[in-house]
Each structure stands twice: as C-alpha cells, then as structure tokens.
Amino acid sequence: MTVVLAVFIGYLTVMILVGIITAKLTKSLDDFILGGRRMKTCVLALSEKGTDFSAWLLIGLPGQAFKMGIGAIWAAIGCWIGSLFNWLVIATPLRKLTGKFSALTVPDYFESRFDDRSHLLRITATLAIVLFFTLYVSAQVVGAGKILASTFGIGQVSGMAIGLSIIVFYTIMGGFIAESWTDFFQALIMAGAVILIPVVAIIRSGGLATIIGNIHGIDPNATLLSAGKTGAALYLGLIIGSLAIGLGYPGQPHIVMRYMALRSEKEVKKGMIYAMSWTTIAVFGAIMIGFLAIPYLRGEITDPEHVTLALAAKILPSWLVGFILAAATAAMMSTVDSQLLVATSAVTEDIYRKLINPEATQKRLVFLARLFTLIIAIIGFLLGLKATQLVYWLVLYAWGGLAATFGPPLILSLKWKGTTKWGAFAGMITGAATIVIWYNIPQLKALIYELVPGFFFSLFATYLVSILTKEHHG
DSSP, X not given: OHHHHHHHHHXXXXXXXXXXXXXXXXXXXXXXHHGGGOOOHHHHHXXXXXXXXXXXXXXXXXXXXXXXXXXXXXXXXXXXXHHHHXXXXXXXXXXXXXXXXXXXXXXXXXXXXXXXXXXXXXXXXXXXXXXXXXXXXXXHHHHHHHHHHHHHOOOHHHHHHHHHHHHHHHHHHHHHHHHHHHHHHHHHXXXXXXXHHHHHHHHHTTXXXXXXXXXXXXXXXXXXXXXXXXXXXXXXXXXXXHHGGGXXXXXXXXXXXXXXXSXXXXXXXXXXXXXXXXXXXXXXXXXXXXXXXXXXXTTTOSOGGXXXXXXXXXXXXXXXXXXXXXXXXXXXXXXXXXXHHHHHHIIIIIIIIIIIOTTOOHHHHHHHXXXXXXXXHHHHHHHHHHOOSOHHHHHHHHHHHHHHHHHHHHHHHHHOTTOOXXXXXXXXXXXXXXXXXXXXXXXXXXXXXXXXXXXXXXXXXXHHHHHHTSTTOO
C-alpha cells in the first residue's frame, strides 16, 4: 500500500507543479480560456481525448463490460465514430470562423455567427453550459471519491475532497495551458493503463482462448455481441442506444474548445491522426478490462465500477497499481478541469465581460475567472454529495444535455448558410427540454437513451424554425 501511495503522490505532485509553472504563462483572459491559440497540436489533440473520455474510460466503460460482457463494445464504437465525425466535420470550419470572429467561447461563437445584438443566444448557451457542466463536474467528483475510497480505504467524501482540491488548484493557477498539458500527460497515462491490464490478464490466464472459455463458462451471454438480448427489437435497442453516445460529440463545449485553440485550421489533419490513434487504443482497451475481469472478479465485487482497480490489484505488482490508480484519477481530473474552465469562461467572458463590464482589465478578468472556478467547483462538490446514481448514468445525462442543446445548432450553423438566429435558439431550447423531460419520465427513459430524441428534435427544430424565420432574418 505504501508503494501505491508513493507513486500516486508523485503523480499528484507533478500536476501541482504544472499549475505553478503555467501560472506564469497565463497573463490574459485569452490565455486563461484558449492558451492564446499557440499550443502544440499533439498536446491539444491528446488533451481533447483526455477531456473527452473522463472517468468514464476507466470506471464507467469497464464497469459496463464487466456487467454485460463484450456487448458493451457498441458504446465504444459509438465514441469512436463520434470522435471521428468531430475532427472531420466540425474542427476545420469552427477554427476558421472563431478565428475570424475572435471568439473565445461557444456562446461567443453563436452570437458572432448570427450577429445577435440581443444577446439571446449568448445568455441561453451560457445558462445551459453552467447547468449541465455543474452536474458533469459532480459526476466526475463522485468518480474520484470512488477510486480513492476503494484504494485507500478512506471515506468517499474524503476522496472527493482530495481529488477536487488538486484540480481546482492547477486550473485556477494555469487555466487552459495548465489544463491542456496536464490532460496531455493524463491521456498518455490512461492509454498505458488500458494496454497494460488486458495484456497481463491474458498472459496470467494462459492465453486469449483460455480466458474466453472461462468467461463463457461463467456467463455465456458475456461472449455475445447481443449481450444476451433476445429478439431483434431489444438487440437493435442496445445497438442504437449505445451508438447514440457518438451523437453527443459535436455538442460538447469542452471538446470543441480544443479545435478553437489550434494554431490554424491547417493543424486539423495532424490533430486528427493523434486523436484517433489514441481513441482506438483507449476504447477497445477499456472494454477488454471489464470483459477479461469476469473470471477474476465475478461474485467478488459488488460495484462494477470498481473493476479496473480491483483487477489491477489482483494481477499487477503494487507499484504498477499506483500507476493505474493515477491513471484512473487522471481520467477524472482531465475532464473536471476542462469542464470547470468552460463553465468559468461562460460566466467570465460571456456574461461579465461581454454584458456587464466590457472595460474590465485583463488582470481583473483573470482574477474573476479564478474565483468563478472555485465557486463552480464547490457547487459541483455539494451536488456530488447528493449523487446516489452511478457515474455512468450521471455522465450520460450531462453528456446528453450538452449534446442535444449545442450539437444540431452548431453543425447546421457551420454547414448550412440558411441557419438563422431563431433556428439556433429553438434548437438549443428544444434539445435541453427534451433531455430533461425524457430523462425524468421512466416509461420514456426505458424506451431509449434520451440523447437520441433530444438530438433529432433539436435538429428538426433548428431546421424548421430557420426556414420559417428566413425572410425576417435578423
């Protein structure tokens, strides 16, 4: 245990050092929010992935695979397709237009794109960001609590407090620059973990054929792509619901921010190669962890979301368990810092600077950005204390909320000249409302993941209202 603790403390110390070093580079709000658009492409590409996959990669996804078997792979494929779509369709035009408008945030982009003098889009987008991101942060904080509690035998609340304090420290210090560099290292650590655990598990159990035979003996459904769902409708429901996770990608402000921060649109292709190589390794590795853990841990652990660390502790030497623990915490941290930053920049840039005090000095803006980071983190922590649901579902709710609110208006505003301000507004409102209503009506929720109707209703509303308001455009 002391070795695990030493490795883990070493990792946290590095994160704190990054915060201290990058604090010196953060002089303006532009630096705090987008790193002054001068970051290295490989750092931005991998930080995009670290941010994207969050605690879900090492907690949620292996947990699902442990519970249902190889059928969980549909969710991994959904993530892969969504990630590719973003790099191919969103990254280039978004970088081009946000550069042209000097937009620092997603609400900033919407206001400039539609020349919205009423600030309606800015305010709507900012409210949605603050609402869903605060929920998202609380889900990740619960994730941190679970990891630290199960490893060190401390209470979940203490685990949550330790994890969050470190993130808040380096995010407040270095803003986007700290956050991108820490996410870059965290993405490398996460990739190492998802390669290492399955390889060792296969070797330890005498090869892939043997372990699959063992899994089939314990749970025949676990080796089926249908996860034992009988009947075409149920199987199709599983596939569509899981693949739908990919629909969420275009609407995630903490992910699309990375494209806005690239040096120029010429860097997109290079970024895509880095990001997609990482994604391929990460999603399939995470599914394999949960799947291969079945013969080792079925009947032993009660919470499937503890599976990654429990398996690591069973098959790896203790110093490597410290590394895996760091990876799992890294997964959670790399997302919380980005979400805090997006929520903070929405309040500082989109409300305070643009609507309340346009004359504010850079020094004051950076101070306020740091203050709001702290406030949002505290609210997220308090909500996390109330969160009884699993990280997997909490994250999917917030992911769905952002996806349906921003995805369709963003795609259409980049790809279709006919999109109007009122169309974008209708899409945002329809998307957010559908998610909240669908999620809270059990009969609808049981039918299909709320992101599917949320996304398509939002798309339809954006399109229809744009056509209806085209003549009176403005």
